[in-house]
Amino acid sequence: MSKKTIRPYDGPAGGWGALRSVARHLLEQDVPVHGARTLLSANQPDGFDCPGCAWPDRDHTSTFEFCENGAKAVAAEATRHRATPELFAQYTVAELAGYSDHWLENQGRLTHPMRWDAASDRYLPIGWDEAFARIGAHLNALDSPNQALFYTSGRCSNEAAFLYQLFVREFGTNNFPDCSNMCHEPSGTAMKAQLGVGKGTVLLDDFEIADAIFIFGQNPGTNHPRMLGELRKAAKRGAAIVSFNPLRERGLEKFADPQDKLEMLHNGSTRISSDYFQLCIGGDLAAIKGIIKRTLELDAQAQGEGRERVIDIAFIAEHTRGFERFAADVAAEAWETIEAESGLSRAELERAGDLYAQAGSVICCWGMGITQHKHSVATIHMLGNLLLLRGNIGRPGAGPCPVRGHSNVQGDRTMGIYEKPSPAFLDRLREVFDFEPPREPGHDTVGAIEAMLDGRCKTFFGLGGNFATATPDTDATHRALRGCELTVHVTTKLNRSHLVHGRDAYILPCLGRTEIDIQDSGPQGVTVEDSMSMVHLSAGINAPAAPTLLSEPALVARLAAATLGTRSKVPWLWLVGDYDRIRDKIAEVFEDFHDFNRRVRVPGGFHLPNAAAERRWLNAEGKALFKTHAVPTDLPVHRARASQQQPVFTLATTRSHDQYNTTIYGMNDRYRGVFGERRVLFIHRDDIAALGMNAGDWVDLESLCEDGVERIARRFLLVEYNIPRGCLAAYYPETNALVPLSSFADEARTPTSKSIPVIVHPHVPQAAQSLQASRDIGLVRVD
Structure with a gap:
């Protein structure tokens, strides 16, 4: 360590x-x-x-x-470390729960299917056939298919996701909570309503010719390092890169390309952001509206002086609706409100507006710093408004670019992993597979936790991921999972979700993306869809971590066959014998995947069409819509500050550099200067002084929830950092316990993990009764 x-x-x-x-x-x-x-x-x-x-x-x-x-x-x-049955024979589940997430990750690849034994509190090996038979029998014994939940991680392939949604819908439910519900759900929700398509419109080629790239709520240096290569090239050719982020992030400041021999030889680097605006947490909507206000003011000046318009009035007239109402709303929004809520001065916002107005083509990128707020959908609408003003959608070098996380999170949604499927999609499943899919909408992630808590759902099946750690309101989520009759997790490694289990529990280990997948017809490849809608093949090169492992498609197919039996007309085991057969079925269901097997074997794969990129607007109005939203001034943090006499901060959860989502690779956060510790709290030096504390003190965080539930996260190290006053940042999952289950994005229901009202107390050590809570988050024993 x-x-x-x-x-x-x-x-x-x-x-x-x-x-x-x-x-x-x-x-x-x-x-x-x-x-x-x-x-x-x-x-x-x-x-x-x-x-x-x-x-x-x-x-x-x-x-x-x-x-x-x-x-x-x-x-x-690709690690050589193995989490074999011997590991589980050595430790009870209670003992394993005392170790940190980093320690659990480092036990290595799981090798055998395991079933929890209540008498010994240990996971014991079980054969695949017996495991599938027992899980299938449990599912079939439920009073209703809607009592089961089927979670999906964004790491599973298109083929696995397609089979999974097919099995679950033939089983009889649309209960598909997934990782999208916790990250970019607002992006799809907002863009679908505004532009008719829930995906970004740009390609990598657009980054080569964009005049400006505006980046909101994103830290590519840690979360998408390959994006820095594109930003570096854009910066070198003179494009404006305009970043909006509360924290000063090293990847948005300067970058040394490890593949540039001269830069490495001379310890050189490239400046990334031409302008860096440190707005307050949650202030993005106000900031974007300020940029728009400046753009409209410049347009009015140009009109008054007889110069060329700043906004693209021809595009607006032909392709949009709602501009007049929207422009009136922007004009009526006071600069004082915009400044107060964004945390930026009018001069800074006018500078950003000038950069936007001067650029011929603009890409807007954003990450979860935008999506995990109560007003996230409205913020993304405002980004869409900004782009529409100057026709920056549907032409080269311009467009919206939501930068998603897991490698196939976008592909999973394309394949039908969605709790609210369209009638047209369900009709097509019925035609191709000859069964009647359920029509009732299912549970998203927040709804799934609520349904487990109140007993409406009794079974949780997770295809990848780490649900117990990724989700908000840790105590409630753990109680929900422990109340289940059955929990099952498909995984490559041990994680905390396997230790927060139901009355019956299974761990089903699978192949990883790097490993050779042999089926009846020989080695197989799977496909994924990246953030820019490119679909391509992926074929592993390593020997499997253990001969007992199954691929995700094979695992899903065998479970489906064991559960549905002769009542299913789908030839599950035949399909999984050759993944080309699965892709042929995908092509039958989705028109955009026509001739799938041929097109995906072209190096680089193929691009899925995007109507908005072609300026075709697939919504009820047939136009792109200007969406009107006031700058929010009555959010939970506003109400908390009005009701408290002590300082109230806005806390944003974030990743460390040695972390990807819930996977903890190490204990360092190199770019933020933190080594060997994860329980840290980033805070402005003046806020430390105002609290009467010092950097290096240990503090507790109390969430100011409006549901009356006390939520406290204990023992965080104060770290002085370049962050706006009144704002705090800390890592998740350590601070997930502070996010109320009831606090989520309007319309999209994404947990508000980036805008938690908190107060800071000196650390008070807890008594022995909190031992189990400490075990749940890996605090009792460290590596």
Whole structure:
């Protein structure tokens, strides 16, 4: 374990530090040679898709494109460490629960299906046939299929996701909570209503010609390192890169490309952001509205002086509706309100507006710093409004670009992993597979937790992911899972969700993306869809971690056959014998996947059509819509500040650099200067002084919830950081316990993990009665 230190980092993102970090992780996973060879096959035409993020590759036939966190993900999956039945014989579940998430991850790849034994509190090995028979019997014994929940992680392939949704719908429910519900659900919700398509419209080629790239609520240096290569090239050719983020993030400031020999030789770097605006947490809607207000003011000036209009009035007239009402609303919004709620001055916002107005083509990118707020859908509508003003949708070098997380989270939704399927999609399933799919909408993630808590749902099945750790309101989620009659997790490694289980529980280990998948017809490849709607093949090169492992498609097919039996007309085992057969069925259901098997074998795959990119608006109005929203001034944090006499802060959860979603690769956050510690609280120096405390003090955080439930996260180290006053940041999952289940985005129901009203107390050690709570989050015993 790293020594616990806090020391400022003033170097660039990437560079030698990234290479040293990858080397360290390869050695920690005991794969120094094997792992390096595996890395060189990532995202290549005869190799596998990186199991990390969904950022696309410019050229799948090119040489390896370095990405630090992708390398960590590959090393973690290709590890030689094994979590065998001997590990589970050594520890009870209660004992395992006392270890940290990092320790659990480092036990290595799971090798055998396991079933929890209540008498010994241990997971014991079980055969595949028996496991499927028992799980299928339990599902069939439910009073209703709607008593079961089927979660999906964004790491599973298109083929696995398609079979999974087919099985579950033939079983009889649309209960599909998934990771999209917790991240970019607002993006799809907002864009679908405004533009008719719930996906971004840009391609990587657009980054080569954009005049300006506006980045909101995103930290590409940690979460999408390969994106820095595109930003670096754009910066070098003179494009404006305008960043809006409460924290100063190293990847948005400067970057040293590990593949640039001269830059590495001379310890050089490239400045990324031409302008960096540190707005307050949750202030993005106000900031964007301020940029729009400035753009409209410039347009009015141009009109008055007889110059060319600043806004694209021809585009607005032909392709949009609602502009007049929207423009009147913007004009009526006071600059004082915009400044107060954004945390930026009018001069800063006018500067940003000038940059937007001067750029011929603009891309707007955003991440979960935008989506995990109560007003997230309205904020994304405002981003759409900004782009529509100057016709920045449906032309080269311009458009919306939601940057999604997991490698196939977008593909899973395309394949039908959605709790609110369209009637047309269900009709097509009925025609192709000859059964009547359920029509009643199912539970999303928040709804799934609520349904487990009140007993409406009794079974939880997770296809990947770490549900107990990824979700909000940790205590409520853990109670929900423990109240289930059955919990089942398909996974590659041990994680906390396996230790927060129902009265019957199974761990089903599967192949990873890096591994060779042999079925009846020989080696198989799966497909994924990246953030820019490119679909391509992925084929592993490593021997499986254990001969007992099943692929995700095979696992789903065998469970479906065991559960549905002769009442299903779907030839499950035949389909999974050759994944081309699955893809043929996908092509029958989705028109955009016509001739799937031929097109996906072209190096780089193929691009799914995007109507908005063609300026076709697939909504009821047949037009892109200007959406009117007031700057919010009555959010939970406003009400908390009005009711409290002590300082109330807005807390945003974030990832460390040695982390991908809930997977903890290490204990360091190099770019933020944190080493060997995860329970840290980033805070402005003046706020530390106002609290009468010092950097290095330990504090507790209390969430100011409006549901009357006390939520406290204990023992966080105060770390002085460049963040606006009144704003705090800390890592998740350590702070997930502070997010109320009842606090979610309007319309999209994404937990508000980026805008938690909290107060800060000096740390008070807890008594022994909190032992179980500490075990649940891995605080009792550390590595």
